Amino acid sequence: MMCQARFSRAILMGCLVLTLAGCSALTGKPTPESQPKPLETVTVKVYYGAPDAEHLAAESNQITKDSLLMQRAMETLIAGPKNKKLWPVLPAETKVRSVVVKDKIAQADFSAELKAKKSGGSTEEILAVSAIIYTLTEFPEVERVQILIEGKKVATLYGHMDLSEPLGRMAGLLKE
Amino acid sequence: MRLRYWASLMVLLWLSCLPALVLAAPLDTVAKITGARWTRSVDATTGLIKVRLEVETTKPAEVESFITKLPNWRLIVTLKGTNIDKWTPGLSPDSVVVTQLSAVQSEQNARLVLDFPDEVKAGQYKVSTLAADSKAKRPNRVVIELERIVPVGNLKFLPGLKGKIVAIDPGHGGTDPGALGVRGSYEKKLNLDLSLLAKAKLEKAGAKVMMTRISDIDVAGAKSTDREELSARAQVGNRNNADVFISVHHNSSVNREATGTTTYFYAKTIFDGELARSLQNAMVRSGGLLDKGARTANFFVVKNTVMPAALLEVGFMSNPQEEQILNDPAFQDKIAQAIVDGLEQFFLQAAKMRGEQ
Numbered sequence: 001m002m003c004q005a006r007f008s009r010a011i012l013m014g015c016l017v018l019t020l021a022g023c024s025a026l027t028g029k030p031t032p033e034s035q036p037k038p039l040e041t042v043t044v045k046v047y048y049g050a051p052d053a054e055h056l057a058a059e060s061n062q063i064t065k066d067s068l069l070m071q072r073a074m075e076t077l078i079a080g081p082k083n084k085k086l087w088p089v090l091p092a093e094t095k096v097r098s099v100v101v102k103d104k105i106a107q108a109d110f111s112a113e114l115k116a117k118k119s120g121g122s123t124e125e126i127l128a129v130s131a132i133i134y135t136l137t138e139f140p141e142v143e144r145v146q147i148l149i150e151g152k153k154v155a156t157l158y159g160h161m162d163l164s165e166p167l168g169r170m171a172g173l174l175k176e
Numbered sequence: 177m178r179l180r181y182w183a184s185l186m187v188l189l190w191l192s193c194l195p196a197l198v199l200a201a202p203l204d205t206v207a208k209i210t211g212a213r214w215t216r217s218v219d220a221t222t223g224l225i226k227v228r229l230e231v232e233t234t235k236p237a238e239v240e241s242f243i244t245k246l247p248n249w250r251l252i253v254t255l256k257g258t259n260i261d262k263w264t265p266g267l268s269p270d271s272v273v274v275t276q277l278s279a280v281q282s283e284q285n286a287r288l289v290l291d292f293p294d295e296v297k298a299g300q301y302k303v304s305t306l307a308a309d310s311k312a313k314r315p316n317r318v319v320i321e322l323e324r325i326v327p328v329g330n331l332k333f334l335p336g337l338k339g340k341i342v343a344i345d346p347g348h349g350g351t352d353p354g355a356l357g358v359r360g361s362y363e364k365k366l367n368l369d370l371s372l373l374a375k376a377k378l379e380k381a382g383a384k385v386m387m388t389r390i391s392d393i394d395v396a397g398a399k400s401t402d403r404e405e406l407s408a409r410a411q412v413g414n415r416n417n418a419d420v421f422i423s424v425h426h427n428s429s430v431n432r433e434a435t436g437t438t439t440y441f442y443a444k445t446i447f448d449g450e451l452a453r454s455l456q457n458a459m460v461r462s463g464g465l466l467d468k469g470a471r472t473a474n475f476f477v478v479k480n481t482v483m484p485a486a487l488l489e490v491g492f493m494s495n496p497q498e499e500q501i502l503n504d505p506a507f508q509d510k511i512a513q514a515i516v517d518g519l520e521q522f523f524l525q526a527a528k529m530r531g532e533q
Contacts (some may be wrong), residue, residue: 053431122426155403162476172275
């Protein structure tokens with residue numbers, strides 16, 4: 001029995017080798033260089049509204065590691081959380097125009113839809129703004145964030161917060 | 177011979193179990209947190225604010241502490257072999273010094289997390305323990321002392337409302353409706369109604385009231401930018417040399433269960449926090465909604481006014497029950513009176529701080 005099993009395994013392996021060889025014969029020269037490199041991803045923490053919608057809660061996301069990493073992190077924030085108990089905090093139709101880092105300040109530029117809702121409660125405004133700030137300051141090269149809309153500085157989002165200067169993480173938004 | 181051998185073996189076994197028995201003490205002999213006391217003091221000449229938290233435990237606790245920068249500037253205090261039990265940490269008495277206190281049970285240890293608004297350096301905090309004092313009837317305590325300096329501000333106040341200039345800013349208005357209630361009320365209207373009630377009561381008490389708006393309009397015009405609109409509101413306080421500036425708002429959240437009263441301030445002088453606390457306490461006392469505390473926030477009108485300023489969030493319009501309460505004329509009258517009482521309390525407190533009384 002043992003012998004037989006080993007024998008059939010050997011046959012299987014042989015078949016596999018032959019099949020692979022056949023494949024490469026058909027597709028030409030599958031040299032490693034011409035194969036598309038698997039995309040390197042990194043784990044990025046993205047912050048959404050916690051179940052109480054007053055604090056923030058993070059979700060880990062695999063995001064492609066390239067020059068658009070921070071922009072993709074913002075797009076993941078806009079797309080909303082995977083966990084149904086968490087709250088999306090930015091309007092889903094918002095587009096990210098760019099995220100540029102200079103002197104530890106990230107300039108995060110969004111489309112006009114960020115203000116799709118002209119006004120909201122201050123709790124909603126604090127949550128939306130701090131989700132952007134907390135997510136971008138997860139990157140060690142970012143300490144503060146300046147929010148732009150259509151390339152321009154804005155005074156406020158929903159009429160309470162002063163967004164005219166870059167802001168760092170505000171305290172009291174994480175539960176523990 | 178044989179019996180004696182077995183007996184001594186049993187005794188040995190029993191003895192070796194003793195330390196284990198002591199270690200595996202039943203839960204009720206483990207230290208428990210029974211409560212906590214906050215105390216706070218302000219030095220009006222230096223702007224030094226000191227906050228002291230005494231956490232009471234049933235047994236002495238071994239304590240470890242360290243500071244973190246990420247995810248926030250925090251002091252983490254671990255009480256070894258201590259159970260949080262039914263204790264829940266309350267609100268911080270001064271959000272300029274400690275934004276938030278939370279407690280988590282981490283296996284056998286109680287972990288206290290104190291959030292700071294900004295960087296904390298060695299010397300700005302101290303953690304120690306105090307043994308039970310049977311004379312003073314005080315239990316074992318873990319003492320956390322914190323301090324921060326806030327700009328003093330070149331301001332002087334006398335007690336009383338007579339002759340005071342109060343700027344009131346009913347939030348939003350005109351093209352900006354503010355938050356929308358679940359039952360259909362408009363924040364801009366609730367803000368204006370309450371502000372006008374407070375205006376009448378303040379004037380009756382002898383104060384002069386400057387309003388940013390008295391009807392449903394954009395203060396800087398319908399076509400103004402956000403900056404022009406918010407600056408115009410702050411200017412009503414600044415140009416009229418107001419003693420205090422109060423912005424009246426109603427809150428909203430995607431979570432329909434969110435509830436409670438909050439007062440926001442920006443610690444540009446030592447008086448901003450005092451004003452916010454006085455108004456918050458008065459509103460909670462007479463309005464009866466959940467106390468969410470006086471909190472710091474980077475809000476435009478409280479930051480860009482030169483006098484002590486506070487932004488009131490009376491309650492949540494997104495909560496169906498609370499929206500009903502907020503629309504009740506009797507409740508609105510109580511909150512309007514609370515604004516008067518809170519201001520009276522503030523001017524008295526501010527005068528005491530500067531030795532004017």
